[in-house]
Amino acid sequence: PTVRGAKVVVRDMVKHFKTPRGLFKAVNGASVAMEPGTITALLGPSGSGKTTLLRLIAGLEQPNSGRVYFDGEDITEYGVQDRDLGFVFQGYALFKHMTVAQNITFGPRMRKMGLDLDAKVDELLTLTELDGLGGRYPPQLSGGQKQRVAVARALACNPRLMLLDEPFGALDPLVRKSLRNGLREIVKRVGVTTIIVTHDQEEAWDLADHVVIFNKGAIEQEGSPEEVSRAPVSPFVMNFVADVC
Numbered sequence: 708p709t710v711r712g713a714k715v716v717v718r719d720m721v722k723h724f725k726t727p728r729g730l731f732k733a734v735n736g737a738s739v740a741m742e743p744g745t746i747t748a749l750l751g752p753s754g755s756g757k758t759t760l761l762r763l764i765a766g767l768e769q770p771n772s773g774r775v776y777f778d779g780e781d782i783t784e785y786g787v788q789d790r791d792l793g794f795v796f797q798g799y800a801l802f803k804h805m806t807v808a809q810n811i812t813f814g815p816r817m818r819k820m821g822l823d824l825d826a827k828v829d830e831l832l833t834l835t836e837l838d839g840l841g842g843r844y845p846p847q848l849s850g851g852q853k854q855r856v857a858v859a860r861a862l863a864c865n866p867r868l869m870l871l872d873e874p875f876g877a878l879d880p881l882v883r884k885s886l887r888n889g890l891r892e893i894v895k896r897v898g899v900t901t902i903i904v905t906h907d908q909e910e911a912w913d914l915a916d917h918v919v920i921f922n923k924g925a926i927e928q929e930g931s932p933e934e935v936s937r938a939p940v941s942p943f944v945m946n947f948v949a950d951v952c
């Protein structure tokens with residue numbers, strides 16, 4: 708492994724937004740613990756607060772109350788750039804006019820990390836099965852390849868935590884399946900703690916060691932996919948279990 712994933716603990720997180728109709732409780736008292744090197748899926752219907760919790764963990768939003776800990780250190784007041792994060796954004800947000808290699812090294816170059824950039828690119832291209840594609844531009848890649856570039860870029864600064872927001876959205880089911888297997892393999896090899904926001908239950912079950920189910924800003928249930936399937940609390944999950952069994 709090239710990094711050590713953090714143990715990430717979120718305690719009593721609350722985020723309210725002011726709206727014309729009063730305060731909206733997007734996240735209303737969420738506590739969750741994520742073990743180093745594991746994949747946690749935040750699952751739930753649209754509008755249930757998943758992305759808001761992800762943004763709170765990332766430091767892109769400040770909570771009204773609650774704390775975030777990395778390896779026991781309280782990082783709630785740290786800015787996003789001081790949290791050792793890697794992001795895979797919805798739609799990937801690759802730089803179109805940069806090559807794959809330049810996309811991957813963008814973070815380390817901005818942060819002047821003093822890495823051997825060529826070696827880093829080679830390592831990450833191999834890890835994401837993109838060998839030989841470092842000189843291509845994103846518009847020349849398939850959807851699945853772009854997704855893997857986004858993962859490689861997210862890992863370039865050796866993050867302790869990787870955050871993915873609906874990472875397979877626009878791709879067809881077969882490609883998604885193969886990317887999920889690839890992502891599991893990558894996380895296992897690198898050892899980075901990983902959080903995925905998804906409303907796709909099959910994706911959560913396939914990928915995650917730990918599933919956290921949101922409803923209306925609160926955690927309704929959590930556990931391994933097996934535990935949650937055995938005794939689903941949420942009708943949202945029950946429909947899915949009925950579907951796949």
Ligand code: ADP
Pocket residue numbers: 724725726731733751752753754755756757758759760904
């Ligand atoms: P999910 O990711 O589960 O779809 P979100 O966390 O994106 O849910 O959103 C939860 C709720 O919080 C939504 O109803 C959304 O409209 C609201 N919300 C999110 N961000 C803001 C904001 N900056 N201002 C006001 N409301 C917001």
